[in-house]
Amino acid sequence: MKKWFGALAAITILIVLQLTVVDRLLLTGPIQEGPYIHQILILVGINIILAVSLNLINGFTGQFSIGHAGFFAVGAYASAFLVTTVGDQVHQTLSFLPSTGQDAVLLILGILAAALLSGIAGVIVGIPSLRLRGDYLAIVTLGFGEIIRVFILNINAIGGSRGFTGIPRLSNFFWVYLFVVIAVMTVQNLINSSYGRAFISIRDDEIAAEAMGVDTTRFKVMSFVISSMFAGVAGALFGHFTMYLHPNTFTFIKSFELIIMIVIGGLGSIEGSILGAVLITVILEVFRGFGPYRLVIFSITLILIMTYRPQGIMGSKSFLLKPRRVRAK
Amino acid sequence: MSILEVANCIKRFGGLVAVKDLNMTLNQGDLYGLIGPNGAGKTTIFNLITGVYQPDEGTIKLEGREIQRAKPSAIAGFGISRTFQNIRLFQSMTVLENVKLARHMRRKQQLFDAVLCTPTLHREEEEIEVGALELLKIFSLDTVAFELARNLPYGSQRRLEIARALGTKPKLLLLDEPAAGMNPLESQELMHLIRWIRDEFKITILLVEHNMKVVMGVCQKVQVIDYGETIALGTPKEIQDDPRVIEAYLGGA
Numbered sequence: 001m002k003k004w005f006g007a008l009a010a011i012t013i014l015i016v017l018q019l020t021v022v023d024r025l026l027l028t029g030p031i032q033e034g035p036y037i038h039q040i041l042i043l044v045g046i047n048i049i050l051a052v053s054l055n056l057i058n059g060f061t062g063q064f065s066i067g068h069a070g071f072f073a074v075g076a077y078a079s080a081f082l083v084t085t086v087g088d089q090v091h092q093t094l095s096f097l098p099s100t101g102q103d104a105v106l107l108i109l110g111i112l113a114a115a116l117l118s119g120i121a122g123v124i125v126g127i128p129s130l131r132l133r134g135d136y137l138a139i140v141t142l143g144f145g146e147i148i149r150v151f152i153l154n155i156n157a158i159g160g161s162r163g164f165t166g167i168p169r170l171s172n173f174f175w176v177y178l179f180v181v182i183a184v185m186t187v188q189n190l191i192n193s194s195y196g197r198a199f200i201s202i203r204d205d206e207i208a209a210e211a212m213g214v215d216t217t218r219f220k221v222m223s224f225v226i227s228s229m230f231a232g233v234a235g236a237l238f239g240h241f242t243m244y245l246h247p248n249t250f251t252f253i254k255s256f257e258l259i260i261m262i263v264i265g266g267l268g269s270i271e272g273s274i275l276g277a278v279l280i281t282v283i284l285e286v287f288r289g290f291g292p293y294r295l296v297i298f299s300i301t302l303i304l305i306m307t308y309r310p311q312g313i314m315g316s317k318s319f320l321l322k323p324r325r326v327r328a329k
Numbered sequence: 330m331s332i333l334e335v336a337n338c339i340k341r342f343g344g345l346v347a348v349k350d351l352n353m354t355l356n357q358g359d360l361y362g363l364i365g366p367n368g369a370g371k372t373t374i375f376n377l378i379t380g381v382y383q384p385d386e387g388t389i390k391l392e393g394r395e396i397q398r399a400k401p402s403a404i405a406g407f408g409i410s411r412t413f414q415n416i417r418l419f420q421s422m423t424v425l426e427n428v429k430l431a432r433h434m435r436r437k438q439q440l441f442d443a444v445l446c447t448p449t450l451h452r453e454e455e456e457i458e459v460g461a462l463e464l465l466k467i468f469s470l471d472t473v474a475f476e477l478a479r480n481l482p483y484g485s486q487r488r489l490e491i492a493r494a495l496g497t498k499p500k501l502l503l504l505d506e507p508a509a510g511m512n513p514l515e516s517q518e519l520m521h522l523i524r525w526i527r528d529e530f531k532i533t534i535l536l537v538e539h540n541m542k543v544v545m546g547v548c549q550k551v552q553v554i555d556y557g558e559t560i561a562l563g564t565p566k567e568i569q570d571d572p573r574v575i576e577a578y579l580g581g582a
Contacts, residue, residue, distance in 0.1 A: 003446060186444050193443035193450060194429075194436040194457070201419050201430050208417035211379060213405035213434030213497055222440075268421075316421065 010181050018174040038173070040285055042241050045176035046234045047277040049183045051261040052270060053230035056187050058259070059267035059316075060196065061223040062203025064134060066255045067125070067141030068231050070148040071118045073250035075232025076239040077158050078117040079110030080167045083240070087168060107170040111179075111236045118232025119225050121148075126224040130217060145255055153247045163246035170240040179237060183230050188270055190226070199223050203268075264305055266312030275313055332357050332533050333378070333501055338387035338397075340370075340377060340557075347373045349557040351387070355501070355535060360527050362548030362565075363537045366577055370557040371537045372414060375505055378535075379411050380404040391501070406434050410499035412490040414506045414537075420479040424470055424489055427478050428461040431496025461496065467529075468492045484515060488522075495526070501533045502526070508543045516540065520547040541578075545569065553577065 026034035054068045094102045129140040198219045201209040265276025287294040335353040347370045376382045380401040389397040442450040465471040468488045508516040538544045545565040553561040555577040
């Protein structure tokens with residue numbers, strides 16, 4: 001009961017924020033830089049989804065994957081393609097609904113398609129490559145990310161190297177942060193369950209995990225697939241916000257950016273990933289004024305953080321993940 | 330009734346034959362010792378039984394079921410649990426979580442329950458925790474239940490590993506050099522603990538040890554391995570007087 005109440009409260013808060021702060025203040029309000037701030041807010045949300053999901057495989061299951069941008073791309077293009085193809089039909093059949101309702105249905109369809117396709121991509125990559133460990137897995141996932149990008153670059157139906165244009169803007173602050181909440185809750189609940197213990201046991205000692213009856217291959221693939229599905233969802237939200245997709249958005253640089261977020265925040269800490277996503281996204285924007293020196297300052301910041309806080313800002317600490325304790329009996 | 334039956338097992342690593350024609354029969358409730366000098370192949374035998382390696386020839390049967398081709402996780406599910414020579418705890422997990430993990434394969438929760446935190450999950454998690462705490466109490470580890478496993482002293486880590494192995498509710502428990510790094514007094518206590526576990530949990534125990542005293546004190550039946558070959562099999566008394574065993578341990582005259 002409490003749980004449903006919490007979910008309802010979260011949705012209400014998001015709707016209220018959307019209608020007041022975002023619509024009235026940022027987009028049409030007195031603040032001159034409102035739309036810019038709004039854009040950063042959305043990007044922060046999308047990066048949180050990506051970082052938290054990447055943390056599931058890299059931080060909790062301990063498998064070093066650096067191809068997250070690939071799944072992000074699969075989701076973005078899958079959703080954009082579906083929505084642009086069936087968009088008119090859906091609008092016609094649902095003409096009895098107000099336009100926000102039609103958009104919502106369309107966006108949810110897109111997100112489902114994105115999650116499904118990225119999930120399938122996750123299975124295809126995960127089953128053969130998760131037999132590999134450490135550096136080898138990193139190289140395979142890196143290669144996979146690039147394969148996806150080159151693949152998209154050469155498909156004309158989705159724009160190829162010209163980029164995918166004409167995507168309707170369907171996502172907004174409400175949808176992005178709704179999925180931020182869903183992603184964070186999903187990962188947190190998973191980690192607190194028997195599944196989460198299995199993931200962490202694989203990170204700590206694969207041989208011991210297997211000896212305790214954890215089917216390590218199956219659980220590695222499971223965490224990989226869940227992680228890639230959320231990357232796909234983030235992709236769908238991204239495409240329907242920017243209204244334009246280009247393969248160059250999804251290079252391995254994007255994957256590294258995500259890795260940096262979770263390492264800075266602390267591998268194996270959900271709040272760490274959120275913090276990392278916010279910090280990196282905002283820092284990159286703040287330093288925009290420095291022009292060509294932006295990346296130099298960014299790198300120095302990274303070096304300083306890693307020197308003084310190698311375990312990341314949060315370490316593996318977590319306030320969300322209090323161990324459940326049995327009440328005294 | 331025999332619980333574990335190893336028949337004509339051979340394991341080769343390249344040109345080296347690590348285990349030669351191994352035969353071994355454990356009966357229900359046995360406390361069986363496997364000894365031999367360093368490098369004799371004892372741990373390899375453990376790895377064969379638990380599925381880490383697969384034998385090149387021969388069969389391994391648990392309660393009549395052939396298990397030599399199964400994955401380690403499946404074998405754990407059939408009821409064989411083990412500890413490791415160099416302790417392998419889940420370092421970043423708490424003591425309690427280490428034992429809770431052992432219940433993983435008996436879980437009833439589905440992925441769906443975990444993500445949505447359903448009542449099924451709450452009920453099961455609470456049940457797991459109560460069970461794990463009880464087990465920790467037996468090994469007097471309940472006071473450190475919320476400490477990280479890596480922060481425990483050596484002796485407690487050994488006990489925790491045994492507790493975790495018992496958490497899977499095994500029929501057969503394999504202990505790989507449990508007395509390694511212990512002083513004589515600690516090994517003495519350990520022997521009592523091992524015998525007590527066998528009686529309390531009504532399980533069969535296979536013990537690998539190169540410390541002769543531990544094995545002689547606790548096992549009813551001992552098999553001596555040298556260079557992958559069985560050189561003696563019998564009661565501790567018979568083994569002690571066997572000239573081949575003396576030769577393997579002390580070198581030929």
